[in-house]
Amino acid sequence: MTQSPEALCHALIDAARKAGADAADAMAAEGSSLSIEVREGKLEHAERSEGTDLGLRVFVGKRQALVSSSDMRPETIAAMAERAVAMAREAPEDPYAGLADPSQLAQDWDLGALELEDPSGEPEPAALQADALAAEAACHDIDGITQVQSAAAGYGRHAVHLAATNGFSGGYQRTGRSLSCTGIAGTGTGMERDHDGDSRTFQADLRSAQDIGKTAGERAVARLGARKPKTGSFPVLFDERISSSLIGHLMSAANGAAVARGSSWLKDSLGQQVLPETLSVIEDPHRPRISGSRPFDGEGLPTRRRTVVGNGVLTGWTLDLASARKLGLESTGNAARGIGGVPSPSTWNIALTQGGASREDLIAQMGTGLLVTSMIGSTINPNTGDYSRGASGYWVENGEIAYPVNECTIAGNLHDMLRRIVPANDARTYLSTVVPSLLVEGMTLAGN
Known part of the structure; x- marks a missing residue:
């Protein structure tokens, strides 16, 4: 079973303590992304990625070291901690290194008020492709545009958690939705290009594909000569x-x-x-x-x-x-x-x-x-x-x-x-x- 970023952070902290660290903090981030590119009215490239990454920083006195991995197995976590502590013992002292005092830490926060995550969820690949195609078509419609170099749409979700031996533990998720278009005007050595794009947390806030494609085309044509x-x-x-x-x-x-x-x-x-x-x-x-x-x-x-x-x-x-x-x-x-x-x-x-x-x-x-x-x-x-x-x-x-x-x-x-x-x-x-x-x-x- 895949562990949550919070559980992974606490597993890293526990491993660091067992390995002999005086103090430590850990970060875990998991996320997924989906991107679609079109060209000449057809799908050019589609990519989906998912992953989880771990980072552990340990302190031995005023010496610190950091290791990272994308392997979540318990034996890897234990090996990360042992390697980090061994590295820290050989590192030079840094009088300014160290975790925050517990009195400095954030105690409570309202994630709902920040609206970092769009509740509508991940869009279908077909919806992203439709947006990219619409932006490309709007750019092509501008007089003077000879080709559309690229039109792309994407979505990403990212979750991060931070935990430390000073008692802090907190995390959040965020989403992002993007759309972009690059138009080329003119021919030969007289070619000019320009672009437009938008990136928002919420899909509903994103500017329309037609507006982005049209603006990219107009900007490219305006640069001619x-x-x-x-x-x-x-x-x-x-x-x-x-x-x-x-x-x-x-x-x-x-x-x-x-x-x-x-x-x-x-x-x-x-x-x-x-x-x-x-x-x-x-x-x-x-x-x-x-x-x-x-x-x-x-x-x-x-x-x-x-x-x-x-x-x-x-x-x-x-x-x-x-x-x-x-x-x-x-x-x-x-x-x-x-x-x-x-x-x-x-x-x-x-x-x-x-x-x-x-x-x-x-x-x-x-x-x-x-x-x-x-x-x-x-x-x-x-x-x-x-x-x-x-x-x-x-x-x-x-x-x-x-x-x-x-x-x-x-x-x-x-x-x-x-x-x-x-x-x-x-x-x-x-x-x-x-x-x-x-x-x-x-x-x-x-x-x-």
Whole structure:
């Protein structure tokens, strides 16, 4: 009989104790996924997977080791524990390693309020295929589309449990439903492609296949005839599709692990202005039906709503237990971990204050500049915040979109860029990272 993730975790903990561990925590994750891809009106690929994975971390004094497996047999669990303890005894000491104090642990939570799991269950493969075919057909219907590169639909269910010798034991399940389409316009060297997609916890919230296919096609056609933009200093508007990357760089620099290593361009900015004073960044891990929501973190601490940036001022770091101990602070309940890795700091659901202007208003306001809709590559200096990325999108002249552009580079410094961003009001509030289009004045463009 297959054991539950909870039972597997407690079996791992018991085995670790018997093997001589002073302390231990265990994770078990089981899940299944189903994906369907279509091409030219026919099934191209279908895949179903199921699996269970186990992870065990043990402590011998201040020495730790971690092992993982997908074998649930009792003899394997015992061997995992013995191997982990032997490894820990040979590992160097880490003064910051260790489990949470029982007083720090999450005590109770309301999984129902988070709505992490769609009760409608797994869709039939035929339903996924029908959605993919509908998206492909809608994309094909757009004038100028020469082929649909891919149309895919998927479903996944994931259950995870965490238990530790400090008394914590908790778990939850989540589901996900996705649909995507990529269209190609033009021929030969003039081909352009673009895509659209959606991913939700609940099937009922997913955008329609027709809308996704149509948008993918329209985006691809709009890119036809792209050319390089001018070289110089111009305003750059980061489209809502990719603007979250800017706030992502801010969150990475506010990560406690990077700060503790001294490798963050924000390391001396605590309590200082990092965004315009009208803007804040709020983390809320308790939003219903959102992929980043969770009742507790990877070390069993309660998650909570917190202000990362308040009225433009950086108020704190993102911390797990180890990084908090290194910095002489308290964990913020932001430990993330996988089956085969130790905890590390990570943010959950992030939202930037939205502005009062539409994207069209900002396009009109920028006069002449670049609207970026996609980016490739990344050169970010973690110590200085120097920023350079390949970009494509649309050239704006006299406040209106003039023509598509590609093969250009945008550059600046994140310290300066973030302090002068101007947000639009177009963020999709159902995403885990809610960031509107962002206008940045005076960036360096390298094109013609």
